[in-house]
Amino acid sequence: MDELTQRLVVHYKPLIVSFVFLTLLADLFMGLFLLRWKKEGFNPFGYFVVIPFSWWELLAVCLFLFSGILLGVSAGLSIFSILLIILLVRLHGYNLSEYFGASLFNPLKIAVLSFWICLSAYLPLQMLAGLSETIGKALHLPVPRQPAVDLFLHASKPIDIAIILSLILVAAPIGEELLFRGFLYQFLRYHFSRSKAIVISGLVFALLHIHWITFLPLFIFGMILATVYEFSGCLILSMAVHFWFNGFTACLLLLAKYG
Template identity: 85%
Template sequence: MDELTQRLIVHYKPLIVGFILLTFLADFLMGLFLFRWKKSGFTPFGEFLSIPFSWWELLAVSLFLFSGILLGVAAGLSIFSILLVVLLVRFHGYNLSDYLGVSLYDPLKIAVVSFWICLSAYLPLQMLAGLSETIGRALHLPVPRQPAVDLFLHASKPIDIVIILSLILIAAPIGEELLFRGFLYQFLRYHFTKRKAIVISGLIFALLHLHWITFLPLFFFGMILAVVYEFSGSLVLSMAVHFWFNGFTACLLLLAKYG
């Protein structure tokens, strides 16, 4: 258990207990939903716009993405690769509204459903990260914080904090979903089976975060986001789930920093 977690438990125990109870309720309801959904044969709620991205397009996006990682652009995501994905969607003759699945669900439904999905998954994923950290410490391995977390905790100027929060809450959910679900998963889904596409996209999503402690939770989170996209047909919904996930983490960091 690191210093941040200990500080949160000491100062915000009632809040944490309430969050855990709310998570258990969300998980219970999610279990009932999955049970009923299984009986219906996991019927999709919407169909995403399938775009036949080619291997050459994958190579082009990968080159831009890895150049962003090497240069440290926007925490490892190249803005150019995101713009390239948008241009490729237009090149294939599709409009962005259909590509994002904007019209499939109303904003209120997206907000509520995405919050429920994230609440169900957040605590189990954090427990998995905690387990990885515990194993790492037991094996005397280096247990570094994520760069974005360190950057936030050491930021002192209000403008720096606003910029970091904007990257965490806006840029990351939009950019990463466009790249990993809107492009990579689309590519894998076109060339491989659904199951392989979900697993491989989650694996690459976790690997490219370059942080071994959070590899397992990010791997499962990436697969959850791919499943959300696959069965909802809406990239906006996966963006919203990603936003809530990062938002929960941002709230914990704010409490740890200023509480």
């Protein structure tokens, strides 16, 4: 248990207990829902539309991303990569409303469903990250914090904190879902089976975060996001799940920093 977790447990024990209870309740209802879904074979969501992205298109997007990393201007080129993906979608003849799945859910349903999915998964994934950290310490391995977390905890100016929070809550859910689910998963789904696409996209998602402690939970989270996208056909829904996940983390960091 690291210093931040200890501080949260000591000062916010009732809040932590309530969160654990809500998670167990959400997991119970999620299990019952999945059992019914499997038993009755009904489809309560939309249908996934596969866009036939080519290997050349994959190469073009990767070049933008890795050029940004090498040149140290990853933010700017990441934006261009997102614009390139949207352009490729339009060139394949799909309108953006269809691509994002905007017509499949209304905002209230997206907010409630995404919160439920995230609540079901968040605590187990955090416990898995904690287990990885404990094993790392037992083996005397370096256990650094994620760069974004470290940056946030050391930020002192309100403007810096606001910028970091906007990156965590807005830029990351939108940008990463467009890249990893809206493009990479689409590409893999066209060229491989559904199960392989889910696993490979989750693996790449975890690897590119370059943080070994959270590799396994991020790998599972990436597969959850791909599964949500696959069975809903709604990219906005996977963005919303990602938003809640980052939002829970941001709330815990705010409590640890200012509580």
